Amino acid sequence: MPKVLIIGAGLSGLSTAYGLRNSNFDVKILEARSRLGGRIFTIEKENSQLEMGATWFGPQHTSLIQLIKELKIPFKTQDNGAEALYDFRPKGNIERFQIPSQGAATYKFNHGTSHLIETLAEASKAKIHFDEVVASISIDEHIKVSTSTAVFEADYLVLSIPPQLISEGIEFRPKLSETFNQLLQDTHTWMSDSIKFSIAYEDAFWKSQQFIGTLMSPHQIIQEMYDHSDNERDQNALVGFLNSNYSLLTWEERKEKVMGLLESYYPDEKRPLKAYADLNWRNELYTTPKNAKSLAPHQNNGNPKLRDSLFDNRLFFSASETAQQTPGYMDGAVHRGREVADFLLDLSD
Ligand SMILES: Cc1cc2nc3c(=O)[nH]c(=O)nc-3n(C[C@H](O)[C@H](O)[C@H](O)COP(=O)(O)OP(=O)(O)OC[C@H]3O[C@@H](n4cnc5c(N)ncnc54)[C@H](O)[C@@H]3O)c2cc1C
Structure with a gap:
């Protein structure tokens, strides 16, 4: 069974896992935090649901609406x-x-944005490892992803984390090209x-x-x-x-x-x-790197270069900011997450 390793259990990573749920891939997600959702975070206090992250969407957010209808998640x-x-x-x-x-x-x-995340994680059937902060990635014949506790191997790697974090926090062997690394650094993380x-x-x-x-x-x-x-x-x-x-x-x-x-x-x-x-x-260290460059809102969001796969179609980038449709928003995360899943499904045919 070919192994797909997804980095980040936010909406984009979970959307990719969900898109692969009925495939022959062995899908695993590594998540730095001890919770799901990334920039989606509903907290419960005194029987009230308080949204700390994404909350609203509109009729133009077609990929998100299709997903929540599929998952039968109520909205108002x-x-x-x-x-x-x-x-x-x-x-x-x-x-x-x-x-x-x-x-x-x-x-x-109706039940907070985290309801979407919890339902999606369950429906995706993916194995999720929490508290695993990816620090380095080496790609030759094999893909090896290291965290402080373990090394994970994969055939395909999907980086579902904001581009700036990839450039600031993950060491690559071999190194990514200067131009591509600069693009990652110069891509604004929406709402960070x-x-x-x-x-x-x-x-x-x-x-x-x-x-x-x-x-x-x-x-x-x-x-x-x-x-x-x-x-x-x-x-x-x-x-x-x-x-x-x-x-x-x-x-x-x-x-x-x-x-x-x-x-x-x-x-x-x-x-x-x-x-x-x-x-x-x-x-939030797993949203905004410590020395994040100050960028214009949405700078480079949706840049087509961010959707290039690298290393002979073995490395993909899928955070919302990489999406062609509504980059930066929840809809972008779903759109791009599912696009990467479809691409992997095509490769396996
Ligand atoms: C305050 C706020 C309000 C917002 N409001 C809206 C809104 O109303 N409507 C809307 O459409 N969008 C909104 N957004 C944007 C929306 O939240 C994002 O578009 C969407 O959640 C992005 O999902 P993602 O999976 O691409 O990225 P993220 O949610 O950032 O997920 C990335 C995941 O990767 C993990 N990670 C990071 N580094 C590592 C590492 N080294 N190793 C392992 N894991 C790692 C993170 O912990 C995280 O779980 C808002 C965002 C914020 C912050």
């Missing part, structure tokens, strides 16, 4: 209400704006510079008939915020992004500032807090 429309609050302080005022009613729909998962936050309360005190929590504030700690309540779970929550200028603050300091800002919007409301969580993705 994100409701942003009729009005958004714009906070232009300190350079202006707080104002309310109508949200255009004809915008494209935005969807999210963001801080996501989520808060659960006893009551959805922010909701009124027109306004249900949608907020934009370019100069405050909360930059974007949306309602994340769920009547079925009795969950009252808000989710959004924090200003990356606050990334050097501690978690407690950020929490205090977020609470202070919400208090300034709702001075008269009681705010019984259940749970607060935020995640600064710049500090």
